Amino acid sequence: MGSARHTLSFLLQSAVAGLAVAFVAVLLFPDLLPEGHPLRGGQSAPASYASAVAATAPAVVTLVGRPAVPAGFAERQAPGSLGSGVVMNGEGFVITNHHVIAGTEDLEVVLVDGRRAPARLVGTDPDTDVALLRIELPDLPSIRVGRSDQLEVGDVVLAIGNPFSIGQTVTQGIVSGTGRGQLGLSQFENFIQTDAAINVGNSGGALVNARGELVGINTAFFSRRLDSEGIGFAIPINLVRGVMEDLLEYGRVIRGWLGVGTQTLTPDQARALGLAEPYGIILTTVQPGSPADRAGLRPNDVITHVNDQPVVVWQDALRSIAAMRPGTRVTLSGSRRGQGFRVEAEVAERPSRL
The missing domain is CATH 2.40.10.10 (Trypsin-like serine proteases)
Known part of the structure; x- marks a missing residue:
């Protein structure tokens, strides 16, 4: 019996000593652990991002141009740097911001390697501040697009x-x-x-x-x-x-549109209106002849759901409707003077200038 206890004690002491040695080894040499193990800590972080820069920087360009001169004015400013852009592919399509090129002329794209080329405006979308240009040069760099x-x-x-x-x-x-x-x-x-x-x-x-x-x-x-x-x-x-x-x-961005002006409903307003849910949007305006008008919506209506999905802020509703193609049928539900309602509207194309 005493011999068995002695053997068990020896085995336990050996196990503890082995664990201690393993613990110290992990602290001193974390690379011994498999990739992704939490105890490796920051060892997987790269020491440099040079490869990421090398893969992308050649496709980032500088835009040069001058403010457009109003008709009747002869004086023109010298071209200057406007901002940056990104060559998206070998076909020469360049993405930049709308505000970078708005109101300018004689646009040029300057590459990191020193080459430059005139840029043609393909289209622009002020609503997202995106503009698309095109240049013609051989052997253009491009960039890998992520998610x-x-x-x-x-x-x-x-x-x-x-x-x-x-x-x-x-x-x-x-x-x-x-x-x-x-x-x-x-x-x-x-x-x-x-x-x-x-x-x-x-x-x-x-x-x-x-x-x-x-x-x-x-x-x-x-x-x-x-x-x-x-x-x-x-x-x-x-x-x-x-x-x-x-x-x-x-040649333009097609978005859905109902023709309403909105503001986000505050919790205090929701309580004052007796709404069961403390969220929604208030219709501040309804344009005559718009899809919302034809569906019977009126100013001061409260919309709480679009296609049975809750609407918390007006931007949510705007993006939801804008993502729909013209002709799509959309269900709107909410409250009018304390009474619930549910209507269906046909989405139209958002006018280019609102």
Whole structure:
């Protein structure tokens, strides 16, 4: 019996000693663990993003042009740097921001290798601040396009552009937020927020992930002064691709439209109206002859659901309707003077200028 206890004690001591040795080995040599093991910690983080930059930077270009001269005026300014752009493919299509090229003429694209070419405007979409240009040059660089819907807060991103006309510059940061709206920058807002420095001249440039894939088009930075404060915004590449496809196929972006003005319902307003749900949007205006008017909607109606999906803020409803093709039937439900209602409307094409 005593011999058995002695043997068991010896085995336990050996096991504890073995675990201690293994623990120390893991601390000193974490690479011994399999890839992805949580105890490897930051060992999987790259020491450099040079490969991601090399794969993407050649496709990021500088746009040069001059303000358009009104009819009757002879004086013209010298061409200057307007901002940045991204060569999307070998066919010469270049994406930039609408605000970069609006009101300009004699547009040129300047590549990192020094080549330059006149740029033709294919189409523009002020509602998302996206413009599509085309150039003709041989052996154009292109960029690998990623998926902005797979971005997560904390992902490493690189902003590439030509800030302050000093030459191509790369800044590094993380995704600080997604789905940012209500900023007043464009009609349809769904921005990626990043702390990668975005400055004057970066607009239209590339936001890429650590794998060297284009995930956004840099658009704006938040600042109380004319410098970056670590709050920049980029248009998700999934949205940009949809705009580009419509511009190429139709020459414009086709969006659904009901013809209403809206504002978000506050919880206090919801309680005052006796609504069961503390959310929704109020119709402030209904355009005569619009799809909403034909469906019987009226100012001060409260819409709580679009196709039985809750509507929390007016931007949600705007994006939902805009994503529908003209001719689509949509069901709207809500409250009018305390009484519930449900109507069906046929979506029309959103007018190009509202």
